Amino acid sequence: KAGVTQTPRYLIKTRGQQVTLSCSPISGHRSVSWYQQTPGQGLQFLFEYFSETQRNKGNFPGRFSGRQFSNSRSEMNVSTLELGDSALYLCASRTSEAETQYFGPGTRLLVL
Amino acid sequence: GENVEQHPSTLSVQEGDSAVIKCTYSDSASNYFPWYKQELGKGPQLIIDIRSNVGEKKDQRIAVTLNKTAKHFSLHITETQPEDSAVYFCAASQKAAGNKLTFGGGTRVLVKP
DSSP: OOOOEEEOSEEEEOTTOOEEEEEEOOTTOOEEEEEEEETTTEEEEEEEEETTEEEEEOSOOTTEEEEEOTTSOEEEEEOSOOGGGOEEEEEEEEOSSOOOOEEOOOEEEEEO | OOOEEEEOSEEEEETTSOEEEEEEESOTTOOEEEEEEEOTTSOOEEEEEEETTOSEEEETTEEEEEETTTTEEEEEEOSOOGGGOEEEEEEEBOGGGTTOOEEOOOEEEEEEO
């Protein structure tokens, strides 16, 4: 089976812009979670989607949003980018029954 | 919410020696504890996990132990090899909280040949 894929792998944006990141889960996995990884804060949970519904949300401002499509692919959007949004954004997928999450390679976002 | 602390933050070992990383968690309701290995430029890769109804699990050179009473769990790597050099993360989650992973701060392991 192919693993979790994320596009794009690298992005450079400027403050105030918005960005959309994409994640394709492992085939058959209906749950997709997003995490932010920074040197200062480590790995932090953003949100989880299952069957096109947000099931869980972390402690991030409303500028961070996401959605999931009927084929389980997910996108996350960050509006009005700030310098502090520079991070590696990771997507993870799992089946509906298991706890085990499998991560993609991430999208590295640099905000200038 | 859950809080996971991980020690040490860096670990340098000689090839062939053992490496031990320790984590503590705060929420006694957590019942799933995975360990991830992250190499430069890659996403975290699951290497082993343990559930709260098990005290120990082993997979070749890697083992994890869990002490529910003390709320801590540890990763043991034996016969370390240079390819074990990476950053390792512990995490905790519980089904009741939607399986969101709370991660420790990470341990950078360097295996010297």
